[in-house]
Amino acid sequence: MSAPENNETGPRIDEPTGTATMGHEWDGIEELNTPLPTWWLYTFYACIVFAIGYCVVYPAIPGIKEGSHGTFGWTSRGQLASEMDAAKAARAPVLAALDATPIEDLPKNPELLAKAVAGGKAAFKVNCVPCHGSGAAGSIGYPNLNDDDWLWGGTLTDIQTTLEHGIRQPGDAATRTSMMPSFGRDGILKPADVQDVVSYVRQISGQEPGNASAQRGAALFAANCVACHNPDGKGNRMFGAPNLTDKVWLYGGSRTAIAETVTNAHAGVMPAWGNRLSPATIKMLAAYVHSLGGGEAFAAPAAPAADAASTGQ
Amino acid sequence: MTNMDPKGLTRQPPKRLHAETQAVYPRAVDGRFRRLKWAVMTFCLAVYYITPWLRWHRGPYSPDQAVLIDLEHRRFYMFAIEIWPQEFYFVAGLLIMAGIGLFLVTSAVGRAWCGYACPQTVWTDLFQHVDRLIDGDRNAQMKLAKAPWGPGKIVRRLGKWSIYLLISISTGGAWIFYFADAPTLAREFVTLQAPSIAYSTVFVLTVTTMWFGGFMREQVCIYMCPWPRIQSAMLDEKSLLVTYKDWRGEPRGKKSPTGAPLGDCIDCGLCAAVCPTGIDIREGPQIGCITCALCIDACDGVMAKTGRPRGLIDYVTLEDSAREKQGQSATPHWKLIWHARTLIYLGIWSAIGAALLFALGTRQHISIAVSKDRNPPYMILSSGEIRNAYAVRWKNMEGRPRKMQLVLDGPAGAKMWSEDMAKDMAARDLTRIIPADTTSPLRIYVTAPAGTAEGKLSFTLRALDQDGGQVSYDTRFDAPGAE
Numbered sequence: 001m002s003a004p005e006n007n008e009t010g011p012r013i014d015e016p017t018g019t020a021t022m023g024h025e026w027d028g029i030e031e032l033n034t035p036l037p038t039w040w041l042y043t044f045y046a047c048i049v050f051a052i053g054y055c056v057v058y059p060a061i062p063g064i065k066e067g068s069h070g071t072f073g074w075t076s077r078g079q080l081a082s083e084m085d086a087a088k089a090a091r092a093p094v095l096a097a098l099d100a101t102p103i104e105d106l107p108k109n110p111e112l113l114a115k116a117v118a119g120g121k122a123a124f125k126v127n128c129v130p131c132h133g134s135g136a137a138g139s140i141g142y143p144n145l146n147d148d149d150w151l152w153g154g155t156l157t158d159i160q161t162t163l164e165h166g167i168r169q170p171g172d173a174a175t176r177t178s179m180m181p182s183f184g185r186d187g188i189l190k191p192a193d194v195q196d197v198v199s200y201v202r203q204i205s206g207q208e209p210g211n212a213s214a215q216r217g218a219a220l221f222a223a224n225c226v227a228c229h230n231p232d233g234k235g236n237r238m239f240g241a242p243n244l245t246d247k248v249w250l251y252g253g254s255r256t257a258i259a260e261t262v263t264n265a266h267a268g269v270m271p272a273w274g275n276r277l278s279p280a281t282i283k284m285l286a287a288y289v290h291s292l293g294g295g296e297a298f299a300a301p302a303a304p305a306a307d308a309a310s311t312g313q
Numbered sequence: 314m315t316n317m318d319p320k321g322l323t324r325q326p327p328k329r330l331h332a333e334t335q336a337v338y339p340r341a342v343d344g345r346f347r348r349l350k351w352a353v354m355t356f357c358l359a360v361y362y363i364t365p366w367l368r369w370h371r372g373p374y375s376p377d378q379a380v381l382i383d384l385e386h387r388r389f390y391m392f393a394i395e396i397w398p399q400e401f402y403f404v405a406g407l408l409i410m411a412g413i414g415l416f417l418v419t420s421a422v423g424r425a426w427c428g429y430a431c432p433q434t435v436w437t438d439l440f441q442h443v444d445r446l447i448d449g450d451r452n453a454q455m456k457l458a459k460a461p462w463g464p465g466k467i468v469r470r471l472g473k474w475s476i477y478l479l480i481s482i483s484t485g486g487a488w489i490f491y492f493a494d495a496p497t498l499a500r501e502f503v504t505l506q507a508p509s510i511a512y513s514t515v516f517v518l519t520v521t522t523m524w525f526g527g528f529m530r531e532q533v534c535i536y537m538c539p540w541p542r543i544q545s546a547m548l549d550e551k552s553l554l555v556t557y558k559d560w561r562g563e564p565r566g567k568k569s570p571t572g573a574p575l576g577d578c579i580d581c582g583l584c585a586a587v588c589p590t591g592i593d594i595r596e597g598p599q600i601g602c603i604t605c606a607l608c609i610d611a612c613d614g615v616m617a618k619t620g621r622p623r624g625l626i627d628y629v630t631l632e633d634s635a636r637e638k639q640g641q642s643a644t645p646h647w648k649l650i651w652h653a654r655t656l657i658y659l660g661i662w663s664a665i666g667a668a669l670l671f672a673l674g675t676r677q678h679i680s681i682a683v684s685k686d687r688n689p690p691y692m693i694l695s696s697g698e699i700r701n702a703y704a705v706r707w708k709n710m711e712g713r714p715r716k717m718q719l720v721l722d723g724p725a726g727a728k729m730w731s732e733d734m735a736k737d738m739a740a741r742d743l744t745r746i747i748p749a750d751t752t753s754p755l756r757i758y759v760t761a762p763a764g765t766a767e768g769k770l771s772f773t774l775r776a777l778d779q780d781g782g783q784v785s786y787d788t789r790f791d792a793p794g795a796e
Contacts, residue, residue, distance in 0.1 A: 135688030146702075148736075149695040206697075246695030247763070291732065293692070293702060293758050298735045 094119070098280040103156045106287055113287060120288025123281050127273070136292055141251060141268055146292045149248040151240045152176050154296035158237075159286040164279075166272030167240070175272055178239035183224065184263025191263075193220055198258045204233045204245045207253060336458060337531055337591035339441060340451035340583070344610025353429040354438055362483075365490035369393075374749030375712035382492050388750070394673065395750075397710055399680075406669045410662060417658040419544050421650045423553040423628075427541065427603035433533050434589075434603060436484070436526035440477060441589060447473040451586055477527040478519070485518030531590035534603055541600045548598070550631040553649060555604045557584075557595045557626045560638040565595075577625050581615055584608035584626055594626055604628075679717065680708035681774040683786040690791040697763035699792045705757045707774060709747035716777040719743045723770035723790050724761040732756040744777070759790065767792040 011023040014032055022031040036044075055061060059075065061068040094115050106113045124136065131142045138144035143151065152162050162176055169175040183189040189197065193216075200217025202208040222231070228241035235243040242250060250268075251261050273282055289295075367379035369392055376383065381390040389396040389404065396403050418425055427434060447469055448454045460466055489511045490498060501507040502515075525533050534541060548554065562578030569575045578595070585593040587608055592601040594608050606628065613623040633643040686702040694700055709715045720742045721729050728739035732755065739760065747753045759770065770790040775783040 133688075135686070137689035137692070144689075144692065146689065146692045147694055147700075243695065247693055247697035248695045293700065293732075293756075294694075 091119075095278075095280045098283050101283075103160045103283050103286060106156060106283070116284045116287035117291045119281070120284035120286070120291075123277070123285050124288055127277070128285070131270075136289065141266065143250055144248070145289050146294055147248055148294040148296075149243065149246055150294070150296065151235075151237065151242055151250075153237050154290070154294060156286055156290050156295070156297070158296075159289050160282060162270070163282045163285055163289075164272065164274035166274075167270040168267055169269065169272040172272040172274075176240055178228065178241065179267060180228070180241075180265040182263065182265040184259075185265075188224065189220065189262070193217075194259055194262050195255075196220055197225070197262055198255055201233070201244050201258055202253075202255065205247070205253065206245075334532065335591060337589065338444075338451045338454040338458075339589045339591075339607070340586040340611075341445055342583075342587040342607050342611045342614070344607075344613060346606035346610050350429060350438065350605060350607070354435050357430060357432075357435050358439075362487050365487065365495040371395075372712045372749075374714075376494060378494055380491060381494070384492060395710070395712070397708075400676070403669060403673065406665060410665050410669070413658060413662045413665065415540070416547065417655065417662050419547050419552070420652075420655040420658050421553075423548065423555075424541075424544055424602070424604040427534065427544070428605035431540075431603075433525060433538070434605065436480075436522060437530045437589060439480060440526045440530070443473060443476050443480070447476070474527070477523050481519040481522035481526070482515065484522045485515040488518050489514050531601065534590060535601050541603075545600055551649070551652060553604075553628055553630055553646075554598050555594060555602060555606055555609060555626065556598070556629045556631065556634050558624070558629070558634055558637065559595070559597075560634070562595070562625050577616070577619075577621050579615065579619060583611040583615055587611040598631070677782050677784050678710045678780075679715070679774055679776050679782050679784055680710060681719075681772060681784050681786045682706040682708070683772055683788050685788050685791075691793065693763075693793070694760065698760040699763065699765055699790075700758055700760045701770075701790050703757045703759065703772075703788065705755050705772060705786075707745065707747050707753045707755065709749065709751055709753070711749065713749050714746050715749075716744065716746050718775045718777055719745070719757070720773045720775060721759065721770070722773065723759060724765045724768060726765070727759050727761040727770070727790070729757050729759045731758070761790065761792070765790070765792050767794075 011020045011033065012030070013020055014030070017032060019032045019034060022033050024031065035041075055068075056070065057072045057074075058070040059067050060070065094112070097109075097112055098116060101109065101112065106116060124132075125134065128136070132138050132145055133142070136145040143149075148154070150158070152158060152167070161174070165172050165174040165176065167176045168178075181188055183197075184191060184194045196213045196217035197220050198217070199208065199211065199213035200215075200221050203210045203214040203217075208214070221229075221233070225233075228239045229235050229244055230241075233244040235241040247253075249257070251257055251266055273285070277285070364380050365378065368377050369379035369390075370377050371390075375395070376390065378390065379392050381388075383390065387398045394403075415426055444454060448457050457466060457469065486502070489502075489507075493511075498507060498511065502511060529537075557578075562576040564573075564576055565578035565580040566575050567579050567581075584595065585591075585608075587610070588594070589605060589607065590601045590603060592599060594602060609624075609626050609628065612626040616623050616625055628646075629637070629643055630649065637643055683706070684704045686704070690701070692700040692702075705719065707717055707719070709717070719729075721727060728741060729743065730736050730739040731743060734743075736758075739758075743757075745753070745755070757772075768790055769787065771785050771787045773783055773785045775781070
């Protein structure tokens, strides 16, 4: 572009850059006329057109009570709902298979069992963690589900029954129930007798050597406790009576803790989850709890890939 | 504004930041470097197109494609080598070698990569041959470019662009075969059953190939590519360059107006006419020179016709050019390579290569990873025993099932069992057959007698077949503290 002389009519051409000025000036400061590149400008126009279209088809314009809906009818809630439906549909075959499989047959189908355990893990986090802890390790009064000590039985079927009907739940005919008498509080045993029973229980669980107190306690135990806890003290799952000879203590194994239990008794409760969860979810929870390492009636999976041959010692 | 600018700085001609694209119509040329370029181009294209179709038998459990980047299964196969994602340092090492390899090549032979092997060069060369095929040589192309649009020009342009498109599609099309089984993908691709990522990849590569090779060409080298900048920092007077020996060529001309003796350059302009990046090498070394040496071929032809010795433009270092000027002979090429910087690059490059080969040769094909349960950290069983739980991952990185043994080294009396067996089978070692090319997770329970203190515990994984190999993983055994 040649640099024409400044003239009266057109805008001045700036000599160093060869660009026309806008034709205005303030105290000698002028503005060069450097328009946007065409491609940029048209992209900008296209964006405007797009934005108008967007505002029409999607919710965009705020109102007093509610905003515009958009012709597509899209909402974030609707999107969530459809995603949840899709997830539900994806789970449906597994849930159907679980419904169709009696829980004792689950180990025969390792693939389904693995899915049940995974589902159970998630359901456990939602429903069971407040009492049993996130690692299912329980706490005082809330059983540890990782160990091999079971009050009401540790097979898949036992766990399923416990989950479904709960423990000491009024209104559920099949609920697990039993009632240990409050031997001390109700005056069945005198405080000294309670201490003797405690001595005996501490002896059979290997925490104290036998002594005169324990001998007196043995007689009291035979008279008062064997009906539920069995003559050998190993408990009876029919009544949820714990094994008193092992090292696992739901309410503590110290003298004080046992004396407290004998005096006032404990009757822990658990909701009947059959009222709240679907049968498939209960099966998944049972499979998960059973998988934590203490499950009873272990059945080796039938998968050929898992070569369960151990070389032994 | 009469005397605002006494030095007249702002009166200087404007420095334009934008240079208008000058179309380049390189003239066809023949000669030894042109033939070398043909050979390298054929080789490069053959490697690119044929590699995915090579087969390599790896047994029934692994794909039989020689070179396969299996993103879906996270495996990288290259002939006898199989790499897992955690071994990606091999690929990183290869990339470092490629980088240093470029330094090495630059130090030894200058911008040979740019001139012969760079895909941009190879594909630009290919597209320029298409131009000549359809439009004719340089002059015809220039004439056609200037000609007004008419049926003839439209037909030629459409024909040329169709061939461009064909080349571009086959370029993009070949790329995807590196990422899936080539014959299967080819069948799926043409029957429109391939995954959409295959089509979008081909589309993107088709567009970029057509754009870069068909239209941008030397613009990519001069404006987009960082490599010429890096190289110009590495070139010095000892670097092999395509050099115009001005001491021999100047003053250039066809016929001296004054009768004064002229140099060898007859100013025919052929060196500039054949240049694929459209530069004039007689202006000296410059960023646009990719050292493809086509100007050497052109000038040698002219020198032969005019009865002068070849090599007015030649592969020569600036140092040697000055030496030749004084009548000395140039350093032989092999001696140029024998030069500290080149040797240091060679040393680094070979050291990395040797280290990678060593790592590749001695790497374990089994691997173990253990993560200990922390919630709860330990567990008292009814017998009083202490139980810890571990998630143990057995890795078999070979294309065949292998029998492996996990051995426990931990507190006295400790035993382990796994989720897939009964507790009364607990032992100090477990044996499993791990399927080919698989990571097998297994939950392991370890029990130790009551009263065991917390301490170290390690698992050793051993392959029981004759190839053997073993790896260990150190972790810990938690127990209740003394009360």
